[in-house]
Amino acid sequence: MSRITIRTENKKFPVAPNLYGIFFEDINRAGDGGLYPEMLRNRSFEDSIEPKDCHTEQDGYALVTRAGWRDEFNHGEGLSRWIRKNQTPYTPVPAWYTQQAVMRLEREDTLNKHRQAALSAVFEKGGKLYNTGFNGISLKAGETYSFYMFAKTEHPVSVRVCAEDDSHVFGSMDFQLEGTGYVRYDGSFAADRDGDNARLSICCPEGGEISLGFCSLMPQDTYMGHGLRKDLVEKLKALNPRFLRFPGGCIVEGFSPETAMRFRNVIGPVWERPGHQLMWHYRSYNGLGFHEYLQLCEDLDMEPLYVCNCGMTCQGRAPVLFEGEELEDMLQDTLDAIEYAVGGKDTVWGSLRAQMSHPEPFRMNYIEIGNENFGPDYEMRYRKFFDTIRARYPNIRLIANTHLENQGIPADIVDEHFYSTAEFFAENIHYYDGYDRKGPGIFLGELAVVRGWVGQLYGALGEAAFLIGMERNQDVVELASYAPLLENVNYNAWFPNLIRFNNRESMAIPTYYVWKMFGNSRGENVVEAEEETGILYRPVKGMASLMGPSGLRYKNASWNGRPVGISHELMGRIEEKDGVFRILPPDQEQREEAEKLYGVDPERVFAVFGEEEVTSGAFDIEIYAEEGKEISLGIYSSRMPKEVYVADETHPPKEWNSANVKPFVWRLENGISSFREQAYPEDKYLDEERLVQLQYGQFNRFRYEADGKSMKLYVNGECIHEAAVPSFPAMACAVSDSSTEVIVKIVNFSPEEDEVEISLDCAVETDYKAVVLTGEKQAENSFEEPERVHDEERLLSGAAEQFIYRAPGYSVNVLRIGKKK
Template identity: 80%
Template sequence: MGKITVRTEKKRFPIAPNLYGIFFEDINRAGDGGLYPELLRNRSFEDSIEPKDCRTGQDGYALVSRAGWRDEFNHGEGLSRWVRKNGTPYTPIPAWYTNHAQMALDRNDTLNPHRQVSLAVSFEEGGELYNTGFCGIAPKAGEKYLFYMFARTEAPVKIRVSVEEDGHEFGGMDFLLEGGGYVRYDGSFTAEGDGRNARLVIRCPEGGKVNFGFCSLMPEDTYMGHGLRRDLVEKLRDMNPRFLRFPGGCIVEGFSPETAMQFKNVVGPVWERPGHQLMWHYRSYNGLGFHEYLQLCEDLDMEPLYVCNCGMTCQGRSPEFFEGEELASMLQDTLDAIEYAVGDKTSRWGSLRAKMGHPEPFRLTYIEIGNENSGPAYEARYQMFYDAIRARYPHIRLIANTHLEEQGLGADIVDEHYYSTAEFFAENVNFYDKYDRKKPKIFLGELAVVRGWVGQLYGALGEAAFLVGMERNQDVVELASYAPLLENVDYNAWFPNLIRFNNRESIAIPTYYVWKMFGNNRGENVVEADVETGTLYRPVKGMASLMGQAGLRYRNASWNKTPVGISHELMGRVKEEEGVSRILPPDEEQRAEAETLHRVDKDRVFVVFGEEQVTSGVFDIEIYAEEGREICLGVYSGRMPKEVYMADETHPPKEWNAANVKPFLWTLEKGISTFREQKFPSDRNLDEERKAELRYGEFNHFRYEADGKQMKLYVNGECIHQVDVPSFPSLSSVVCDSPKEVILKIVNMSPEEDAVEISLDCEVEDAYEVILLTGEKQAENSFEEPEKVHDVVQNHSGASSHFYYGAPAYSVNVLRLAKIQVQ
């Protein structure tokens, strides 16, 4: 049974007003065809064109940057699994097909200097050109759709543009194309019936030749008439987000100089925005650009948080660093973006904003210099950008990617990112308790459970526990956002994502409701509260492993006194001679694999014993000790749960590899024994260092005993370490108040209901409100059951200065208690 003691008279600090926000990055086709509801895919006809500083390999299968980073390309269709899943027929120009017509890209006759090609089509009589959209177009009965295109003909040509599915026309428009140059043609129709897999058809009854420069089909009904998909923005609005981080994420950096994000390419008329290839496997047309982001912030009353490129491509994808004029140009691009947002309408970029329909300045509160950048190259560029922005715009709060204050550099806020398991987040509920209050504020810019209970209720509970700890430290943590935000389910590149959609409907994962509940129930001050609760242990599995320098020798390995052998050679090969096994260095195949994996030492051996599913037992082994040679033994050497993201889709990793096995590490070197956990960004000691004498020049006996809760480690019969398996509280809570009420947030990660004893130092009304999220541990939402897990508002009674509340098993609870006002 848990107990929460609340002292409202002891205010710790005011809440951070902008704590809960959102982060948008164009991933999973979240922009075009998603938040920006363009219905035509490849509307500029450029998807199959590789960036000029890249090349394609393997007959268009792979895209390779100048620096050597590889990605799947498939002639512009993106990931192979998208093509397979969606049953996409081959076409040389993605999403465009013909019947009784011939099409080709024309590089010599384009709509404007920003367009690389036009689409030249020669129609036979009755010939047609059609676009399949983003896995079909889904018109809704009675809704109006707006179409426009830029086209050029040498002679008049009649065409009919319609949206059709299985012979049914939902609506159409007739055009007579004429004029020697590109002309814009506009039309609209109201859908007659509902569709799901329709296509846009351009039919030419009499035949003719047309160059299409650009085209678009959009719903007329958008959020506040500002061009964004209504149901998605409404879900964002309901979270009550206080800021928006945009436009990325890794897309800000790009994977090559040409694909780096630049403000000047995402403003102005959409047909003049050049677009660019994203590292998330597709091309963006950038209809969702800087102006649209700022407008969304204004519509939802959010503070803009703009992430700028600081002269580097993505450091996780074979980086390149801008120098000289190229670097100066990137800095100027950032200053121009700020001027567009906040400059007077008579300024160069402010006047473009006015021309785009917003004469008054937008707000621009935060700027993040770079994304996930680090090291000396970043530090030099960060300082350059910091000095220039601070001198001209001192009101803007500047965000660093790493703790640059440790290098003597200025930063108002530092952005930290955490992707892990539900248990990691629950174990770190006290993560910021000891953070130095003199250091910069914290922005938790990206956090999510990406392994284990992914997209399920239990994953959301782990994240909720971490948010509870964050709220208890919001004098330090100023901003937080989940990542990623949106996912078109037909173009999934990363999972989970807060909101999922197809071309007709959208759903939210359980985590969405946690952020909604927490973001809408804030109070004014964080107050003192003590929590007493039980303990839950991290689930662990797997037998032992050995790692370290090649040449390590061992014998007589056993599990529960039964001999056990090597089951997985992750790095290095095992050779046995006369009862003694030696681990040879990694071979070329293993070294090549290591190059594709994250944080793997290709010179270090790593082998795993026995079965993976065991959770308790005794492991014995004799290891030959040599002076100067490290001995490293892994405890619980099971694989981490899978994650969807792959760093290199062209070389998928093996089921067992040196990056997805992270045992607890027992290391002996120079008479010192350490026992630690592998964590990002640095390992954590599970116990203090201890002396451990080895008999050099002979085999020594090593043993560990593990039961899922405790681990005991022995050398030659002596217990060196006795350590608990990492654990977390079954119940976590944070309490805020205002003059009129007390707000308790309670997360119960236990499989049992907890009758929580709540004691307050103030009187409250008998009736109170509970916002509840609960269900089965693995519960998740789907298009068939979109609200299997969602927040429910309940009215309860029985509150007082001392009462009991039954927190359901696996639940997030927000209690709103009305204070009794003393006259």
């Protein structure tokens, strides 16, 4: 049984009004073919064209930047696994195919200066040119679809444009093409029945030659008529989000100067917006642009939070720095974006907004300068942007990527990102308790469980526990959003994502319902609440490992008294002579592998003993000690659970590598013994540092004992460290109230029902409401069972100043208890 004692009389601080929001980045084809429901893939015919400052290798397989970053390209089709999964036939112009016709890209005679290509086709009689959409085109009976194309022809040509599959025509339009230059042709059709794998065909019954400059097929029925996919926006609305962070994410930075995000490229008529290659393996046509984001914010009553490029490309992908005029232009681009949003219609950019049918200004109260940028290069650029924006728009709150206040650089808010395991989030429930209340506010801009219980209920519980800790600290944490938001399941580049969709339907992962429950239950003030509960230990496994400088000598390694050898040479090779083993320096193959990994020192060795699937036991080893030379042992040396994201898809890392094995580290050097965990954002010490006496010039006996809950570390028979395996509360809560109700948020990590004894200092109504998310630990949603795990509202009775609430095992709970008048 757990206990919660609530003191509503002790109001700690008001709730942060904009705490829960959403973050959109165009990843997993979340934009085109998703939130922006364009149905034609490669509508601008440019997907196979590499960016100007890049080249392709291996016959179009890999895209390589001038700075050396690589990505899968596949002639513009993106990831190889997409091609395999979707069974995409090869075509020189992605998504476009011909039958009794010949097509080619026209690079000179294009629609306008922003278009890099047009598509020319020569038809035989009865020939056709067709587009397969985003892994097919989905049509709904009775719904109307709008089509337009810019086409030119030297001689009049009759064409029929139809949506069809191999056995049926769902709707068609007839056009007579003629005139001088590119001419826009518009049409529409109503689908006569449902279809899931249609294509859009341009048929030429009598033959002829045409050039297409741009084309589009969109459903007429969009959210509020503003051009976005209804079911996806409705799911966003249900979260009750208070802000939208856009347009990224890493796509803001780009992976090269040309692919960096610029406001000027994402406004105006969509056929005049230059598309650009995204680091998430495909090209964006930028139909979902700055105006569309602002309109979505207005439609859902969200604060826009615009992320601007601060003059540098992605620092995780061979960065390029903008200098001189390039940097000044990027700053001006940001100022132009702000003017577009909030400037009067008599300003340059405000007048363009007015031309887009929005004469009145939008809101713009938050600007984030850069995305995940850091270091001196960022600090200089940030300060330049901060000073300029603050001088012109003093009311806009400016967000930094790192804690620049530690360098004396001003920031209103700092953005922090966390991607880890469910246990990490649960263990860090007190993360913000010690933050400086006089420093900048915190934006928890990106968080997700990406290893282990990914997209499953238990992962959602871990994230919910971290949000509980955040809610307790709303005097410092002002904003929070999950990442990523949307995923087209046919073009997955990252997992998990809050909402998953295909061409016809959408569903949400369990985490979505946590954010929905918390975002719709806010209260007015955070009130004092004390909890009493048990603890749960982090699951651990794996044997020992050796790390440190090369040349380390050891012998007589054993596990539970039985000899054990090295099973994985992650860095360094093992040499044996007369029963003594030496770890040699990493070889060339290992050094090349290390170059693919983040935070790996190519000079240090790393070797793992024995089997991975062990939790309890004793490890013994004799290690030769040399004065001034480090000795490091790893305890619980196993692989972290895999994540979907791979930094370089053309050279994925090995299953076992020195970046994904993170044991607890027992380090001895210069007479000091330390025991710590390799953790983010900094290592955590599991025990105090201790003095230790080694016998230099000879082998010393090292031993550790572990049982899954505690660890004891010995040198030459003396216990040096004793530490617990990291743990977290079995139950956690946060409480807010208003003049009319008390809102109690509870996370129960235990598999068993917890009879939570709740004590209040105010009279409450007997009847109350509970919104509950529960299920099996590994439960997840699918298109076959889209609501296997979802929020369920329960009407309960029995609330009093002291009562029992039975929190189901593995559950997130929101109790709304009315105060008596």
